[in-house]
Amino acid sequence: AEEAKQAALEKQTVWPKMGADNTMAECFAKIVPAVMRYGRGGLDLLLKNVEVIVRTQQNCADSKAVLVSQFLAQMLFLVAGGTGVKDAYAATCKTSPTMSSEVIQKAVEFVNGSLDKPLIDCAKAYGTSVHGEEKHFIAKGCMNPHAFILVLNSCLRNTSFEDAMRENARVSGDSSERGIAIGAILGAASESGIPEALLAKCTDAENTKAL
Secondary structure: OHHHHHHHHHHOEEOOEEOEOOOOHHHHHHHHHHHHHHHHHOHHHHHHHHHHHHHOOEOOOOOHHHHHHHHHHHHHHHHHOOOOHHHHHHHHHHHOHHHHOHHHHHHHHHHHOOOOOOHHHHHHHHHHHHHOHHHHHHHHOOOOOHHHHHHHHHHHHOOOHHHHHHHHHHHOOOHHHHHHHHHHHHHHHOOOOOOHHHHOOOOOHHHHHHO
């Protein structure tokens, strides 16, 4: 047993066979620094490094964490470059390498059919479709593509940073990690960025604004 454990540990410490079998939305926290660091080198470099950054810690068999991170990183890259959120989403759906994945295809299909629903209803509908009505609340959690779908629903339906963040918080569940991606995309889309009243509550507001 000890030998098997050691063999497994050694296998998981050599790239790309490393990282946990983890689909969670903590991968969203890696998107913003990746875009800031590698976005200037172009989209191909960005997506390549997003895979490395995410897979190092989250390396599930179907690559869900990597795929959703690459999709959202491409959206953020386009929005930060001046493209509107909906146009960035459309362009990402059209050109992202992740669209070859059934995971992303099905998620995008659900998102496109849920844009008439507020975030809480989108979560319930997706949770019901995957887990059944009694366990629909699971869709509020941190696993992907659940969190990915809610991020896209929020970003595509909302134009106000503050409204989106409040709606996300009211849905509960893993609102903090969803909020990273929602806030990054809608913050980049806004001419004024994060509202001053919210920014003033940050412990390092000036440096946050500069970033």
